[in-house]
Amino acid sequence: MSTYSEERRADRAADAEQRRIDQAAAAVRRAERERAADDRAARLREQQRAEKRQARQARAESRTARRAARGASLTAGNVYRKGTLGLVTASALGSLPAQILHFVDISPMLLPLPLAIEGAAWVMAAGVAYADERGLPGWVRWFLRSLVIGAAGFAASINYTYGTHxxxxxxxxxxxxxxxxxxxxxxxxxxFEVRQWVTTLSAKTGSAQDKARRKHDRTRRRQHRSIAIVADRLVSAAPFGELPFEEAFAHAWEIETGTTTPGMTPKLHRRAARSVAALTEAQHPERVQYRRAGWLRRRRPIEATPTPVPVDTSTNRSTADLRKSTRPILPVSLPVPVVIDLPKPLKPSAVRTAAAASPRPRSVTGRVPDIARSRRPARTADQLLDEARSATADWPDRDLTAEGIRKAVHTSPAKARALRETLRAERTTAPDEAAA
Structure with missing residues (x-):
């Protein structure tokens, strides 16, 4: 009996434990489902926020684009151009009906006349704009303007007559x-004519950079007139479009001043060299004093004992006329000359100068002209071959080279090689003929 009771208790305990386990598993599954639902809701909310953020960004970009478009369309130039066209349209709409009514009252067959008169005025005005665009001569534009004035004046007189009646x-x-x-x-x-005139002037004026470039060109031509003239001549001498003006101006600067550095001239190079020397003297005065002392000692010996100098007390002669100093010369001990490392001056550009007259003869430093050379009589090929034969008669075959023949007969390397081949051929055929 006790065994059955114990088994029943064990079964009940096992059932209770199983229920507890099932409840725990259900709670875990429920928590996982809730967590998954929360994750899905969070993702959905984040997606919605992202979509709203993208929509706001798109609206902001659209507003910025519209604002930029309005700003670009509402510039002074666009307002002037579009406003002028609007006023021109209003003027045509205001003047054309009166002309039509005037001619129709006279006869319905005269209906095309106002269209022709008004159209002639506007077509000629467009012709003025086309002439400005193509750069036609001025008389063409003024002829078209006279036609515009004639057609518009005739139409104005018709409208005035119609209005007064x-x-x-x-x-x-x-x-x-x-x-x-x-x-x-x-x-x-x-x-319309004023608009076209303003547009043409604006196109000629250009941007601020174009203005600055034109101002620079005018200043350069004014300050360097001679160089600009030479540059213009170089450009006109070259084929059209082959030589830019900047390259021609640089070449003209080198021709006129002898230097390739823009703005530099021989005078400025000399000033730069003097400035470098003055800076060196100011920075190292003791070195410059030593250098001058050494130069004076090399140029003029100094006596060890002082030499008395009589003082002239005459009031009728000045020390400048006497060419003497009123102070006695005292012995001076000069220091040993010191080699000074001066800073490297600016390298002056090569300037062609004429050689000064010199009493002593000078050797030729350049190429001697052909007319001043002593010409040697030209030798024929047979003469050269005879001289080569006589000069190389006792030479062994290994010494028969083109360089040796050239030095022996004093000829060019090409002729020496030809003589070498001829002499070798003769020496080769000579033993064969002797054996035969």
Whole structure:
């Protein structure tokens, strides 16, 4: 009986333990599901935040782009160009109906006339712009302008007549209407011509860099006129587009001043050398004193004993006329000359100078002209061969070389090689003929 009870208790305990284990596993699974759900929710929230952030960034970029586009479109140049075109359009719309009504009242068949008159004015104005773009002569532009003025003036007179003859207006109002229609007719071509003039001047002026470059060119031509003239001649002498002006100016500077450094001249090189010497003397005065003392000692010997010098007390002669010093010469012990390492001066450019007259003869330092040379009579090939035979008659075969023959007969290396081959051939054929 006790055994059965114990087994029942053990079974109940095992069931309880199993339930506890199952509950713990269920709790773990529930916690994992909740954690997974929380992770999914966090990821979803992060994705939503990222999408919102991207949308805000896209909207900000779009606003920035629109702002930049508005700023680019609202510049002074764009406002002027587009505003001028708007005023021109308004002028055409204001002047054309009055002309149409005027000619239609006369006859419906005259309807094309206002279109032709107004169109002629605008086509000629466009022709002025085209002439400016192509760089045509000035008389072409002024001829087109005269046509524009003629067509616009005729249209203005028609509109003025039409405005002053309006029946439902008072005389003062009709006069005002006529003046307004005539003014608006002339305003369009006038504004278009002013716009074209401003555009042409802006294209010629260019940017700030272009202005600075033109100013530099004017200053350089003004300060270096002779060099600019030589550079222009070099450019005009070369084929078109082959020689840039900057290269021509550098070459002209070297021709005129003898140096390739821009801005430097022989005078400036001398000033630079004097400045270097003055700086050295200021930095090392004792070295310069030693150098001068050594130079004086080499140039003039100094006596060991003082020499009395009589003092001239005459009031009618000055010391400059006497060419003597009023102070006695005292013995001076000069130090030993010291070699001074002066800083390296600027290297002067090579300047061609004429040789000074010298009493002593000078050897030739350059190439002697052909006319001053003593010409040696030219020898023929047979004469050279005879001389080579006589000079190399007792030479062994191993000494028969082109260099030896050249030195023996005093000829060129090419002729010496030809003589060598001829003599070797003769020495080779001579034993064969003797054996035969």
């Amino acid at each position: 309006l029946s439902d207006l008072s005389p003062s109002e009709a006069h005002t209407a006529g003046i307004g229609l005539a003014a608006v007719t002339l305003l369009g071509p006038l504004l």
